[in-house]
Amino acid sequence: MIRDQILIGAGFVVLFAGFMAGYTIAWWQRGRLAERVLAYVSGPETTVILGDLEARVRRSQA
Structure with a gap:
């Protein structure tokens, strides 16, 4: 009985x-x-904040 509870807990x-x-x-x-x-749609240098995600994107101007 205790062994079963340990297996269920594990x-x-x-x-x-896994989740x-x-x-x-x-x-x-x-x-x-x-x-x-953002790299696809933004200009050469852009800082965008989406919720709690801040992305700094810099593209070359070539």
Whole structure:
């Protein structure tokens, strides 16, 4: 009985760790996507704040 509770608890810990890893990867990719979009639509040097994400983008003028 106690062994089953330990296994269930460990399963929840593993599930939570997987969720947090996926969330972190998604958040990181969101930041990279925002930088690429800003680089595409902005001028030579632009600072844009989207919520809590600040992206500084600088493009060459060539």
